[in-house]
Every structure is written in C-alpha cells, then in structure tokens.
Amino acid sequence: MVDELMEVVSVADYGALAEVYEWLISDARLTPAEFVATFDDVIEPLPTAAAVLDCACGTGQLAVGLAGLGMQVVATDASEAMVRRTGELAREFGASLRTVRAAWDELPGHFDDASFDMVFCVGNSLHHAEGASGRLAALKSMSRLLRRGGQLVLTSRTWELVRAGGSRLDIRDRLVHRNGRDAVVIYRWEIAPRWEQEHHIEIAVAEVGKDRSVLVHSERLSSWPYRYDELASELQSVGLGVERSTFNPEVEGYLVVATRE
Numbered sequence: 393m394v395d396e397l398m399e400v401v402s403v404a405d406y407g408a409l410a411e412v413y414e415w416l417i418s419d420a421r422l423t424p425a426e427f428v429a430t431f432d433d434v435i436e437p438l439p440t441a442a443a444v445l446d447c448a449c450g451t452g453q454l455a456v457g458l459a460g461l462g463m464q465v466v467a468t469d470a471s472e473a474m475v476r477r478t479g480e481l482a483r484e485f486g487a488s489l490r491t492v493r494a495a496w497d498e499l500p501g502h503f504d505d506a507s508f509d510m511v512f513c514v515g516n517s518l519h520h521a522e523g524a525s526g527r528l529a530a531l532k533s534m535s536r537l538l539r540r541g542g543q544l545v546l547t548s549r550t551w552e553l554v555r556a557g558g559s560r561l562d563i564r565d566r567l568v569h570r571n572g573r574d575a576v577v578i579y580r581w582e583i584a585p586r587w588e589q590e591h592h593i594e595i596a597v598a599e600v601g602k603d604r605s606v607l608v609h610s611e612r613l614s615s616w617p618y619r620y621d622e623l624a625s626e627l628q629s630v631g632l633g634v635e636r637s638t639f640n641p642e643v644e645g646y647l648v649v650a651t652r653e
C-alpha cells in the first residue's frame with residue numbers, strides 16, 4: 393500500500409472529478425472520434441449539418457466528435473468545470489461548437505422549442521436528476537427542444553443490476569494510465585433501502601506518483617436510480633416514443649433512442 397502522502401481534493405457537482413475525468417472514460421472512447429463512433433448507427437440518418445445538443449457534455453468528447461462531423465453542436469452541462477473542459481477540448485481540436493452551463497430544467501430558458509434534430513444524454517447522467525419528479529422535468533425539457541421526429545439518445549446503467557449488488561466498494565483491478573499518470577479508480581456504492589430514496593456514489597481517482605505519493609481526487613455524488621420500465625413510461629409521458637432499446641436486465645448498461653411524437 394502506498395501511504396507516503398495522502399491529499400484529498402473533494403468538491404461536489406463534478407467540480408473535483410472534472411479535472412481527472414479521463415481516468416473514468418474507457419480506453420476505447422477517449423478521443424472525440426472514438427467516442428462519436430460508438431453512436432455511428434444512431435447518427436447515420438442525420439444530415440451533415442444537423443442541429444444536435446449534448447445536454448450532459450462532461451469533458452466534451454462526444455460534442456467535439458459530433459462537431460468534427462460537421463454538425464451544429466451545442467454542449468451543455470450543469471457543471472461549470474465540465475463546460476470549461478468541453479470548451480478547452482473544442483479549442484484543442486479546432487472544433488466549432490457552442491457551450492452553455494445549464495442544468496436540464498434550465499434548458500428551455502436557453503433554447504427555443506423544437507430547435508434540435510437530436511439530443512444526447514449519455515454516459516449514465518440521468519440518475520443525477522432528483523427523484524422521479526426531477527427526472528420527469530429533465531426529460532420534459534429534452535423533449536421540448538426536439539423537433540417533431542427528432543430523437544433523444546440516452547445511455548444508462550442497468551440500475552436493476554447496480555441495486556442488486558448492494559452497497560459495496562468497487563476497486564478497479566488495473567491502474568489506469570492517462571496523460572502520463574497512473575491512477576487507481578474506486579467506486580463506493582451507497583445503495584439506499586428503497587428505489588425512490590437518494591443513493592450516493594463516491595468516486596475516487598487516486599493518482600500514484602513516481603515518488604510513490606498518492607493524490608486522491610474524490611467526490612460523493614447523489615443518485616436517484618430508476619427501473620427501465622419507469623424510464624420507458626416517463627419517456628412516453630413526455631411525448632417520446634421508444635424507437636429502439638438495448639435493455640437487458642443481465643447486461644450492465646443500455647441505450648435508448650426515443651422519437652419526438
């Protein structure tokens with residue numbers, strides 16, 4: 393165990409994790425081109441200059457990848473730090489996109505109804521919406537911004553599986569190497585007794601220095617998990633018909649594509 397130096401950086405709302413977020417992205421999706429390629433089949437029918445919104449843009453790999461394909465991209469996120477990182481990535485890749493700091497319920501205050509062909513809410517983001525009412529408000533905002541026939545693309549953990557695993561510590565079994573630095577990635581799941589209660593996930597990225605020092609960036613995030621069936625009926629209730637779903641209760645994550653009716 394490395395114990396020479398332990399410094400803990402902890403801020404809420406992805407403020408701490410934004411700085412080390414690439415350690416949480418899988419090797420296969422690190423670059424904008426790789427990230428957007430995972431959605432090739434979903435974006436295939438879009439015109440080149442389609443108007444797209446990534447409403448939980450994180451560090452911007454998807455938004456920058458979409459802009460690289462010639463789309464008119466807006467990237468939003470509730471976290472100031474994430475929006476800043478998306479802007480930095482866009483500059484690094486010479487991509488043209490607009491960034492706005494906005495939580496999901498604030499989106500209609502920034503954009504006209506029906507102004508996007510596609511809205512992305514990917515990478516296990518929606519569980520941060522506060523309970524069923526917060527989730528419904530978020531989905532309502534996303535639906536309003538889509539033109540008729542436009543599509544919401546959502547990816548999610550299979551929360552049925554996460555809850556079945558109970559509260560636990562999940563320490564990844566390999567060091568993750570990013571930007572010339574190694575880190576251990578740790579998830580601590582706090583599973584509440586009932587679905588509708590607030591859950592927590594503490595995520596730690598523990599950077600191991602060449603001098604055996606350890607610098608821990610950690611954050612305890614609030615989470616309100618949902619069953620797939622609930623999500624499907626919530627989508628329907630805000631005018632989004634599920635067109636495609638890869639949900640399988642035995643598999644860790646799924647994709648849903650829902651069309652604005």
Ligand SMILES: C[S@@+](CC[C@H](N)C(=O)[O-])C[C@H]1O[C@@H](n2cnc3c(N)ncnc32)[C@H](O)[C@@H]1O
Nearest residue numbers: 448449450469470471474495496514515517520
């Ligand atoms: C797990 S990260 C996913 C980021 C990115 N989509 C990806 O796949 O790498 C979740 C993101 O959701 C954002 N988020 C959380 N609550 C939000 C809200 N109410 N409105 C908008 N974004 C939110 C966080 O700031 C964070 O960037």
